[in-house]
Amino acid sequence: MAEHKSNNQKVNALLAAVRTQVANAQTETDLIKAIEDVKAFGAPIKFNHLINYIIAAVLGCLSVLGFLYLYQNGKHANNLVTFATALLVMFSIGTLTLIYSKNKKIRTLEDYIFNRDLQLDNRLTPVAVSAEQHARELGFRFHEFNRGNYSREIRALYQASYQGKEYSFDYHFYHFHYVDKRTTMHTNSKGQWRTKTVYDHYDRYGLYLPFHFISNLALISKSISGVSGYNYKPASIQFNKIYKVIAESEIAAAKFLKPTVVLACEQIAQSFREVNFEFNEETELCMSFRDDDVLTLERKHGFDRPDEFIQEIKGVQILPKLQIALEHIHTLMTYSDNNFRKDNP
Structure with missing residues (x-):
């Protein structure tokens, strides 16, 4: 678990450093240097979402059980179960959203480098x-x-x-x-x-x-x-x-x-x-x-x-x-x- 956390911290630090490089880039060489720093990381640039996937799966299963209970009991369903099921759904969606947002940080930085290069190529x-x-x-x-x-x-x-x-x-x-x-x-x-x-x-x-x-x-x-x-x-x-x-x-x-x-x-x-x-x-x-x-x-x-x-x-x-x-x-x-x-x- 500590290793997974360490990997995610390293990826976050690398992305932050590269973003700063790109923001200050004045030439195409500066952009290439930023990509070379990513290459020198020595491992695929991706977050480890194992724990988040497990949490999302557990929350999803519990949500399904909650819906089955509500379906079977209809109007006689316990209000507490109804509330708990709604919370489970919200937390499950929130966990998946967190995974998506972290992955998007990588794609966004790739786009940032590419668009900055377009600006340099077209002297904008x-x-x-x-x-x-x-x-x-x-x-x-x-x-x-x-x-x-x-x-x-x-x-x-x-x-x-x-x-x-x-x-x-x-x-x-x-x-x-x-x-x-x-x-x-x-x-x-x-x-x-x-x-x-x-x-x-x-x-x-x-x-x-x-x-x-x-x-x-x-x-x-x-x-x-x-x-x-x-x-x-x-x-x-x-x-x-x-x-x-x-x-x-x-x-x-x-x-x-x-x-x-x-x-x-x-x-x-x-x-x-x-x-x-x-x-x-x-x-x-x-x-x-x-x-x-x-x-x-x-x-x-x-x-x-x-x-x-x-x-x-x-x-x-x-x-x-x-x-x-x-x-x-x-x-x-x-x-x-x-x-x-x-x-x-």
């Missing part, structure tokens, strides 16, 4: 911000962040640069979480009306960056409040099915939405769900969407095969959906009329 630098304050600041710049009548927060933020054939730009990638609060009415078992408060949680993602070609224009496929101006419809029926265009002037919208831009916006809507483009007064662009897989890829290896995991980390893995978004923004820049420029290069 995490930015530490106050979640609610930064959402509030972005809400002053873009209507996109005025969603949620209860709470709003930026759960993740990264900064990076893109180098295209004709244009280069710095950008931020964000994860925006917001909550809507609403009240519903329902009847209880006695037919009495009662109110219930419901909190609906939503997530959107996107990029924001300088865009010195046009201002005060929005292409909206997921409705947002506060955007005002002239409605504009290009000739494309497909485009008009996807987007609602609101602009400072119809002339500006027509000059920006050339046929090549219209076609590009139709195509990007096939890659991203509920995609919006908001060009604010300060000539900044916010491209937002619902997709939560832009900064993720499927991990193929883990600590159980450390050499293969190291080779996977050594490879350069480009995030395809992020590249699609960046290339689309570059396309918008390429086909924008230079008359829209607000700066003096």
Whole structure:
């Protein structure tokens, strides 16, 4: 028993040390060193759950006996047995949950290393911000962040640069979480009306960056409040099915939405769900969407095969959906009329 406990303590200590290494990692070499430390542990990285499995099995058997007693005695069952059976079920589930959570710690750390490598490969630098304050600041710049009548927060933020054939730009990638609060009415078992408060949680993602070609224009496929101006419809029926265009002037919208831009916006809507483009007064662009897989890829290896995991980390893995978004923004820049420029290069 002492040996099993010692093994679990060693695994916990190793995972904590490796997590700290990964959190401080600045290069791919740092990540590889963390995996090599796991490999040097000299034994499979797993928790010993023998005692917990025995406890869960015993509790499960006692729970079954309790249910059999309740089934046979029905209304005449002893209340104490009923209460004890409920407790046994709860403790049994709790023990299994403990086993699952410990095993998940290993998978979570593997994912953490892999995702940190993706950030390094794609030159994404995490930015530490106050979640609610930064959402509030972005809400002053873009209507996109005025969603949620209860709470709003930026759960993740990264900064990076893109180098295209004709244009280069710095950008931020964000994860925006917001909550809507609403009240519903329902009847209880006695037919009495009662109110219930419901909190609906939503997530959107996107990029924001300088865009010195046009201002005060929005292409909206997921409705947002506060955007005002002239409605504009290009000739494309497909485009008009996807987007609602609101602009400072119809002339500006027509000059920006050339046929090549219209076609590009139709195509990007096939890659991203509920995609919006908001060009604010300060000539900044916010491209937002619902997709939560832009900064993720499927991990193929883990600590159980450390050499293969190291080779996977050594490879350069480009995030395809992020590249699609960046290339689309570059396309918008390429086909924008230079008359829209607000700066003096």
